[in-house]
Amino acid sequence: MNTLTSNPVLSLPETKKQMTKAKPRRRLNANQLMWLLKPLGFLLMLLPFAYLLFTLLTGQLGPNPIDEITDFTGEWALRFILLGLALTPIKLVFKQTWPLRFRRMVGLFAFFYLMLHIATYVALDLGFDLAAVFSDVLERRYITAGFLAFIILLPLAITSNRAMVKRLGKKWQALHRWVYLAATASVVHYIWLARGEVWEPKVYLGILLVLLSVRLFYAIKKPTRAKR
Amino acid sequence: MSDWMKIAGIRSSEITDEAVFKKRRQLIQASVAAGLTGMIASDAIADGHALKKPIAKSPFSTDEELTSEKTATTYNNFYELGTDKSDPSRHAQRLKTEPWSVVIDGECDNPGTFTLEDILKPHAIEERIYRLRCVEAWSMVIPWNGFALGDLLTRFKPNSKAKYVAFETLQDNDLPGMQTRALDWPYREGLRIDEAMHPLTMMAIGMYGNTIPNQNGAPMRLVVPWKYGYKSIKSIVRISFVEKQPPTSWNMAAPHEYGFYSNVNPEVSHPRWSQAKERRLSGETSGLAALFSSKVETNFMNGYDEEVASLYSEMDLKKFF
Numbered sequence: 001m002n003t004l005t006s007n008p009v010l011s012l013p014e015t016k017k018q019m020t021k022a023k024p025r026r027r028l029n030a031n032q033l034m035w036l037l038k039p040l041g042f043l044l045m046l047l048p049f050a051y052l053l054f055t056l057l058t059g060q061l062g063p064n065p066i067d068e069i070t071d072f073t074g075e076w077a078l079r080f081i082l083l084g085l086a087l088t089p090i091k092l093v094f095k096q097t098w099p100l101r102f103r104r105m106v107g108l109f110a111f112f113y114l115m116l117h118i119a120t121y122v123a124l125d126l127g128f129d130l131a132a133v134f135s136d137v138l139e140r141r142y143i144t145a146g147f148l149a150f151i152i153l154l155p156l157a158i159t160s161n162r163a164m165v166k167r168l169g170k171k172w173q174a175l176h177r178w179v180y181l182a183a184t185a186s187v188v189h190y191i192w193l194a195r196g197e198v199w200e201p202k203v204y205l206g207i208l209l210v211l212l213s214v215r216l217f218y219a220i221k222k223p224t225r226a227k228r
Numbered sequence: 229m230s231d232w233m234k235i236a237g238i239r240s241s242e243i244t245d246e247a248v249f250k251k252r253r254q255l256i257q258a259s260v261a262a263g264l265t266g267m268i269a270s271d272a273i274a275d276g277h278a279l280k281k282p283i284a285k286s287p288f289s290t291d292e293e294l295t296s297e298k299t300a301t302t303y304n305n306f307y308e309l310g311t312d313k314s315d316p317s318r319h320a321q322r323l324k325t326e327p328w329s330v331v332i333d334g335e336c337d338n339p340g341t342f343t344l345e346d347i348l349k350p351h352a353i354e355e356r357i358y359r360l361r362c363v364e365a366w367s368m369v370i371p372w373n374g375f376a377l378g379d380l381l382t383r384f385k386p387n388s389k390a391k392y393v394a395f396e397t398l399q400d401n402d403l404p405g406m407q408t409r410a411l412d413w414p415y416r417e418g419l420r421i422d423e424a425m426h427p428l429t430m431m432a433i434g435m436y437g438n439t440i441p442n443q444n445g446a447p448m449r450l451v452v453p454w455k456y457g458y459k460s461i462k463s464i465v466r467i468s469f470v471e472k473q474p475p476t477s478w479n480m481a482a483p484h485e486y487g488f489y490s491n492v493n494p495e496v497s498h499p500r501w502s503q504a505k506e507r508r509l510s511g512e513t514s515g516l517a518a519l520f521s522s523k524v525e526t527n528f529m530n531g532y533d534e535e536v537a538s539l540y541s542e543m544d545l546k547k548f549f
Binding site: 061063127136140 | 303410500507
């Protein structure tokens, strides 16, 4: 685990020095490019939410929208968690660093969809019946796993801003490495929740295993490389 | 196009000479004389048009607010037509309901293969407004049109070895859901003979005063209101009287989650969710309003406790769930 020092989801942006180093000959320098790409990325990641809102308001979610919203937001939260985990492996394999600049945004979007997921379940599905939430967390293992992912991701989201990165220093990275466990718990949540014949959870499990393997492979192969 | 033309199976495009016209007219008059209220010709089954009025009311009906016809016909579980709730209505036309015949076999004196017309002929159609409780913790209130299953079963004279009744849904490899390995086809269900003969158990051929839409189990389906919805098997092609408890699809797929009895019971949780409450899908539930449809308490035996309790007086319902 010690050697797995590559970057977790919610991480600090690159320093200016690294940016200019990455792409020196472009007409737009990397910084300027980011000014364009960041808002674009933001809008792109907001698209699932816009789609959800549109289908809800036009009555396309059908007569039982609460179940649909719960599934939709849960699945997008999981996708963003895995996307966040994929950025470092992309850097390691394809030697592209620019996706790493989106780590914080991807991580916070994962948290955004996760909050919608949990709010739908607690407020709309259970009508704020906290006793029901409590017994669900204790009695249903898939909710236990999902709850575990949530309580791990909550402090990561809170400490994702620049001030907290500075303040926590070395501890920050140690803290944010918990995202591996949160991602695993999220996939387990989906596997335990779904009926046996549903194939999607297995796909997410496959992606998670590939992402973790890539990190492990590079950590073993070039332990020094991770010390960036 | 008038109603009687539909009943006679005549399309507007057809040119009918007078002799045929008269003959058909006689046929219709004969069938009306025979008291075939709600009898439907094969053409009508595919069209899904209004059943013949009047339809007798049933004392078993609830006066709760009806689920809208749109909701009840677009939010369905019918895996042969796809696993999404909207799949069955979208793929409804892929289910071919004519010609339709039903095999009756097993422990009875009058087995055989019967056309749908033969099956339905002697039965007067009544309306029964029942609560439908899905195992997925949602529920509807649906006005079914049909008749007591017991009245149908006695016609085949089940013998003393007929302890259970097994049912099978049509298996047609052209149906879009058949490729999924979700269930072991054909869909199978079963009841104990006393459950099958219970006056609440009905065979439905219509809903909301119309012939039953394909996605809801055309041309005929079971309705067992005190059991979870999946017991009410759709599009039935085989009814067998058997001595041993027959295998049932969801029980085969996940025996620890779905029992043979599957009586609605708020105290027996599904392993993955509570059965204590249900979301009632009533009225025109769509758009924002549906977000705030709160859950209501689920009643033991779906509220039919008084009528059916005697069936299970000696049984541990936690064990036989």
